[in-house]
Amino acid sequence: MFSFRVIRTRCLHNLGSRFFHTTNYAGSSKVAVVLSGSGVYDGSEIHEASAILVNLSRGGADVSIYAPDVEQMHVIDHTKGEPMEQTRNVLVESARIARGKIAALSTLNSSNYDAVVFPGGFGAAKNLSSFAVDGVNCKVNGDVERVLKEFHQAKKPIGLCCISPVLAAKVIPGCEVTVGQDKEEGGKYPYSGTAGAIQEMGAKHINKTVAETHVDEANLIVTTPAFMCETRLHEIFDGVQKMINQVLAMTK
Template sequence: MLAARLLRAAPSGLASLHGSARRLRGARVAVVLSGCGVFDGTEIHEASAILVHLSRGGAEVQMYAPDIPQMHVIDHSKGQPAEAESRNVLVESSRIARGKITDLAKLSTKDYDAVIFPGGFGAAKNLSTFAVDGKDCKVNGEVERVLKEFHKAGKPIGLCCISPVLAAKVLSGAEVTVGHEEEEGGKWPYAGTAGAIKALGGKHYVKEVTEAHVDVNNKMVTTPAFMCETELHHIFDGIGAMKNNVNITELLCSMGTSFSHRSTMFQIHLPCVF
């Protein structure tokens, strides 16, 4: 049922805390897109929220996407597949990037301080086969490479909405959130994803849409975004929370500082990377 629902629709998200944290300009962040449009690509509102938060913080951003065909094309006005139509993930992602997009195969971890994956069903359809295969899914080879390389380098990884399933599949024991574990009358329509994450070997943590979970050991930050049926500004705030926690994770890692979940929740009182 979850797989069928994923094929039909797609929510996603990340969030923002407005604090008085000092910014360190010039942090380099890669943002990995999966097409353009919630049902078959990147969730555009989530991508935009990420870019606004990074821009406000002074980060240098480059967007990437794999140069591959989409799984399928959805007519967003009808919510149905567009028969006999095909599109390329890199080409579609360039719409969001205003043309400034690079093939994911060219992403070099050494050039960046962090990587962020917006949500949208492209993460489950184009960056992986999760929408079809669930816990038995495969992750795109370049996506897997990027996640493993950033993880090995100890550089922060941010994911929102449905994209945390990528980390759960690729990184053993990853701690993530996709929000709540019960649908609660339709407020969390994709709550079943939490069970899939556990089946993948990941650890799921219940969070509100405006919150982010910090996986200290894996230097990873996740937020529910549009996994929740809620107002757009809550999605924006949640993505800000993710971005801010990526900030402090990167800063403390660069300082060689050990830290706990509790300390990261107070990141707005400490210098930020962006």
């Protein structure tokens, strides 16, 4: 059994090198992943983030993780789905998923990467943008907007899942994305109204099932519905896997 001192020493060692991913492959694709906190209701959807990281690892990518160094819009008690009287920092919370190896989004230089990927979760609509409150009139975090525009202008692929495609819809005019279906289908797609908001923002929504992706060839944007659909967990992973495989294929 590890003593507290050993655990503490290892944690401090890891934190000392937290800005560097532990695995580097010669000639591999370099991919930045942008998180928005930790937890579906106020941050990144953890299963989506994990599926993205697993499939990037399987694909041999060299991954670095970033998040904005800002306060969350609010904190949700995930046992009740209700706001709590406390504040949390998006970067600090995202570090839980990144196992400490994370940097502030303001330091992300698109010239160092071949692609960027955004998991979903309400953090994308609350912390990376104000979509959860302002809908089509939302504002996007300045560094998120900068990163998306830089990758787009450099013709480097962008992967987004769940609710995060609204970020691209807002800052890349005329792009094509999917968040699933534009009808609820008896509750299977409870957030289907997002499709209409995407259209209002000047982007084009493409209906897809949870296991499918949409590839906007003109803008090099790959999207998949993920938890915008009420379904079994492995189907979420299947769609994310397809998204990541397509993003990596575009970097070759």
